[in-house]
Amino acid sequence: MNTQTTLPGAQQAAAGARAATRPDAAAIEAWLVDYLADRLGRDRSEIRRTERFERMGVDSLAVVSMTGELEEWLGRKVEPTLAYDHPTVQDLAAALAG
Template identity: 45%
Template sequence: MPKVTTREAEDWLIEKIAHRLGVATTEVSREVYFDELDLDSTEALILAGELENWLGFELSTTTLWYHPTVKDLAAYLAEESDRRAAAA
């Protein structure tokens, strides 16, 4: 399983969120809280599913709660990806 960097995860998240919101990627801040975005719960679930497919591992249902911004979530994803690659 290839490792994902923080930057790759940030770019992926920003691109997907911007697409879902119908805005330019430059309009999605790394610092904004997910609950401040106009993503409803269904869109958040879809995004989480796409994220799991991209990463190749499942996320806990509380992942977005504990990592509530693009910046925080991307750092966690890179750390988790690194941990999983080391254990493989």
């Protein structure tokens, strides 16, 4: 059996399995709200999904920490700059789900 012919199929199957378990935007939003509420010492209801991170008091160190934990939860690389390009819970969740 030639591994070069079977490896792409195995890679496609693994990619399909990851995609099937990939959280949707709603799940990512919920994770972000929980994370921010915990880190900022607020109730979940106080975290507005359309408010910019910096207005919530999330500084650059907190963004790096948040994206690191997102990487762990999602099981894939999340660049810290993504939170600057998509500066709200709603925008970041949509970008990560897309």
